[in-house]
Amino acid sequence: MATNDESTIAAPAGTIAAPARGASSPSPTPPAPGAPSPTPPAPAVVVEGLAKSFGDVQAVRGVDFEVAAGEVFGFLGPNGAGKTTTINMLCTLAKPSSGSARVAGHDVVHERDDVRRNIGLVFQDPTLDGYMTAQQNLELHAELYGVQSDLVAPRMQQLMEMVGLWDRKDSPVATFSGGMRRRLEIARGLMHSPRALFLDEPTIGLDPQTRRSIWTYIRELKESEEITIFMTTHYMDEAEWCDRIAIMDHGQIVALDAPETLKAGVGTDRVTIQTEDDDAAIAALEDRFGVRANVSEGAVTFGVPGGEEFVPRLFAELGVPIRAVSVSRPTLDDVFMSYTGTTIRDAEEDSSKHKNRVMMQMMGARR
Ligand SMILES: Nc1ncnc2c1ncn2[C@@H]1O[C@H](COP(=O)(O)OP(=O)(O)OP(=O)(O)O)[C@@H](O)[C@H]1O
Ligand SMILES: [Mg+2]
Numbered sequence: 001m002a003t004n005d006e007s008t009i010a011a012p013a014g015t016i017a018a019p020a021r022g023a024s025s026p027s028p029t030p031p032a033p034g035a036p037s038p039t040p041p042a043p044a045v046v047v048e049g050l051a052k053s054f055g056d057v058q059a060v061r062g063v064d065f066e067v068a069a070g071e072v073f074g075f076l077g078p079n080g081a082g083k084t085t086t087i088n089m090l091c092t093l094a095k096p097s098s099g100s101a102r103v104a105g106h107d108v109v110h111e112r113d114d115v116r117r118n119i120g121l122v123f124q125d126p127t128l129d130g131y132m133t134a135q136q137n138l139e140l141h142a143e144l145y146g147v148q149s150d151l152v153a154p155r156m157q158q159l160m161e162m163v164g165l166w167d168r169k170d171s172p173v174a175t176f177s178g179g180m181r182r183r184l185e186i187a188r189g190l191m192h193s194p195r196a197l198f199l200d201e202p203t204i205g206l207d208p209q210t211r212r213s214i215w216t217y218i219r220e221l222k223e224s225e226e227i228t229i230f231m232t233t234h235y236m237d238e239a240e241w242c243d244r245i246a247i248m249d250h251g252q253i254v255a256l257d258a259p260e261t262l263k264a265g266v267g268t269d270r271v272t273i274q275t276e277d278d279d280a281a282i283a284a285l286e287d288r289f290g291v292r293a294n295v296s297e298g299a300v301t302f303g304v305p306g307g308e309e310f311v312p313r314l315f316a317e318l319g320v321p322i323r324a325v326s327v328s329r330p331t332l333d334d335v336f337m338s339y340t341g342t343t344i345r346d347a348e349e350d351s352s353k354h355k356n357r358v359m360m361q362m363m364g365a366r367r
Contacts, residue, residue, distance in 0.1 A: 041069040042105055044196050044228035045090060049099035051251075052085050059085040061251035062099060067230055069195075072222055075232040076239040076332065077248035078347035083232035084124055086248075087200050090230070091121050104195045117145075120189030124200040124232075126181055130174035134165055134184050137173060138191055145192035152191075159187035162224070163217055179210030186217060190225065197221070199231040203238060215241045234344060236332040247336055249347070254339040259332060266330035266338050269307030272299045273314070274323040281320045288317055296343050303334065 045067035052060040060082040067073040075083045088094035090103055092112040101108045104118035128137050135156065142152045160166040163183035173181060182202060189197055202218070203211040219241060221227055231242070239245045239259060246256040255262055275281040281300050285291045293302035304310045307327035315322060333343050340347065 043067060044069045044071070044104060045073075045230060046102045047090070047099070048101070050086065050089060050096050050101050051098045052082075052089060052094060053097045058251050060089070063246075063248075063251075063253050065246055065253060065256055067228060069228055070222065070226060072218065072229045072231070072241065072243045074239050074242035074245040075230075075248050076234065076236065076245050076336070076344075077232075078234055078344045081234075081248040082251040083234075083248055084200055087198050087230070087232060091119060091198055092116055117192075118195045120192065120194035120197040122182075122185045122189045122197070122199040122202055124204065126185065128173045128181055128185060128188070131172060133170050133172055134160065134176070135169040137184065138188050141188045142191045147192050155191060155193070159190055160184075162220070163187045177210075179206050179214065182206065182210075182214060183217065186214070186221075190221070190227075193225075194227065196228040196230060199229065201232055201234070203233070203235070211235070211238065236336075236344065239332050245332075247332075247339060249336070249340045255335060262335045263330045263332065266303065266334050268303030268305050268330065268334075270301065270303055270328045270330060270334050271307045271310065271314070271325065272301050272328075273325045274299055276321040276323070281318065281322075284318050284320050288319070289313075296337075296346060303330075303338070
């Protein structure tokens with residue numbers, strides 16, 4: 001089950017009407033010249049100073065952001081950054097320690113049922129019932145959410161066709177692959193026609209091809225359902241699919257913009273060199289070129305503007321033998337590094353080492 005310190009998600013009371021569609025779609029006829037411009041749709045999510053602590057752990061340290069209606073918005077960050085905690089607060093599963101958030105126009109603390117009625121949620125950990133068939137899982141969800149009974153069958157067929165599972169509707173979910181389950185969970189989250197879909201690590205642990213196909217569905221959804229999508233990931237390549245991303249580290253948003261804008265903002269290329277002596281190479285880079293480098297994922301890595309032009313100088317002047325060199329355009333990992341000084345993978349290794357150390361200390365203390 002998903003981390004949940006306050007309550008489990010409950011079916012909102014009463015029958016839930018499918019929300020009105022088209023509020024955010026462009027008008028089919030252009031407005032007459034001089035006519036007042038249409039009011040932009042209200043943001044789907046508005047977050048102000050949102051924070052959550054668990055005892056001494058400040059999981060989310062006061063974040064502010066807005067998600068526009070119809071946007072695909074991503075939270076990118078390493079393990080423990082606070083992504084799930086944020087999503088849980090937005091979905092009313094965890095109560096903020098301070099700050100406020102509105103989802104689909106409703107306050108997540110004071111209007112919990114209204115928020116729940118308007119959102120779909122795909123948890124980080126799978127929550128399908130393996131003994132039931134795909135169809136039964138979706139029907140149960142529709143019942144819990146009070147979807148009008150004559151709408152259930154057509155909606156189910158539409159969604160299962162969209163995620164390519166209609167021909168498997170009668171199979172028990174236990175016989176599904178990981179990717180099929182994830183696709184079914186996405187379909188389930190949409191059964192009650194939510195205005196916003198929250199996906200916590202929708203593709204974690206899946207192979208690259210399945211991850212890609214899930215992303216194709218998510219992008220299609222944006223068009224076909226006019227829905228706002230809020231998702232978390234720690235895969236950099238996935239964040240590229242989002243319209244905008246917030247990069248999160250240690251409970252804070254360190255950068256927020258469109259992936260292309262963030263990458264363009266780095267202003268340097270990434271150069272990676274394999275050397276005979278990494279420490280000497282790092283010292284020489286600082287000394288001769290004024291460039292700060294570090295060892296990342298086993299290689300000396302640094303950023304310079306015009307990386308390709310820099311390479312010949314590097315060979316001529318470094319004074320430390322170089323075995324291999326590569327130059328790449330900035331990635332989102334470089335964006336992460338430029339704000340945090342570490343790569344996401346290294347941040348995750350540090351976090352798991354820290355956890356192991358704490359565990360060892362606890363075990364030692366028990367002996
Ligand atoms: N119920 C809880 N009780 C105590 N600490 C918690 C709880 N939930 C989260 N935390 C802590 O809050 C911090 C943020 O956790 P969170 O699950 O939000 O991170 P995340 O970004 O989703 O990470 P991951 O990528 O591993 O899913 C971590 O230090 C975590 O240990
Ligand atoms: Mg998480």
